[in-house]
Amino acid sequence: MCHGCSRASNHGTSVSYIYDLQVHYSTKFDKPASFLLQSRTVNLENPDISLLLELLQIDSPSGDEAPIADWLESWIPDNVINPEIQRYGDSLIVSRGKRPDVALFAHIDTTGFTLGYGSSLIPIGGPAVVSGDGVRPAGQSGSEATLEVRSGEWLLKGAAAAPGSRYVYSAAPEYDTKSIRSPYLDNRAGVYSALQCLLQCNNIAVAFTTGEEHSGNGATVCAGMLYRDFGITQALISDITWDTEYIKCGQGVAISLRDRMVPRQRFLDQVLKIAEESGIPFQREIESAGGSDGGYIQRSGHPIDWVFVGAPEKGPHTAREEIVFSDLESMTEMLAALVRGLKKETEG
DSSP states (O other): OBOSOSOOOOOOOOOSEEOOHHHHOOSSOOSOHHHHHHGGGOOTTSOOOHHHHHHHTSOOBTTOOHHHHHHHHHHHHHHSSSOEEEEETTEEEEEESSSOSEEEEEEOOBOEEEEOGGGBEEEESOOOOOTTOEEEETTOSSOOEEEEEETTEEEEESOOOOTTOEEEEOOOOEEOSSEEEETTHHHHHHHHHHHHHHHHOSSEEEEEESOTTTTOHHHHHHHHHHHHHHOOOEEEEEOOEEOOSSSOTTSOEEEEEESSSOOOHHHHHHHHHHHHHHTOOEEEEEOSSOBOHHHHHHTTTSOOEEEEEEOEEBSTTSTTEEEEHHHHHHHHHHHHHHHHHHHHHHHO
């Protein structure tokens, strides 16, 4: 995601819980689907966000999305009723119902780093680093090192590895009753919301796409397959945007009226009408730069309308991204309401 303007916001540092990944995670989510539906309000007195935390455990910098694609291929049949799954490389299309009218797009890649020659760290996507950020090899616990910024160059310190190795931020998720702070909430939170919609909506398709932070190839491929196989012409982008002067954390999901790309106005008007009628809190975002899978869909050559729907976060692309739980809740609820409402608009 690079949906907002290029500015990171400061945020608080106090937390009530630090999640121990090694102790609390399991390979598969061990709660039934009914638990997920019941917990969509994220009980603020005792937050239970096990699915999101499990997603945050899985590393997948752009180009290396196979681990999260494998996890989704395993988790979805165990938790979603009658899904159909198609895999294209490491992108997935998951559908429910005879002929879905609407598709969600949720990218499964993140930013990261490639170890170059001379201990240099080359960005994958657009990570926003500060000297001293902890990093580790993708897919490995331990072996932590630090990133040092020297004369504009990013260098790996405290570890040795072969050039070409992939690195990611090493910070563990932290959360309290209000918000969660972690690397890679962009776009693990968008994947989380898309999975919740798969559980709640009986007639839906979801494209879990690769390469959004780098090339957009996954969205381009999935747009073609969704149009060819289902005739889908309506898409919603389940992704994360940025806390800015006008879009604030804690005030609801953002629906983007535009970024550097402009969605088709008639479809946008339909989305906004359904959003207003839903009673779910939301904010209207207007940007002149940035983009998402929506831009890749628009350039794919397929007649698929799209609108971006996402919770705002502080600290985008840093090791300290932060999302407010109530915004994540409104994001999930809004996406589900739009899937149902746009289906009715199509039938009407």
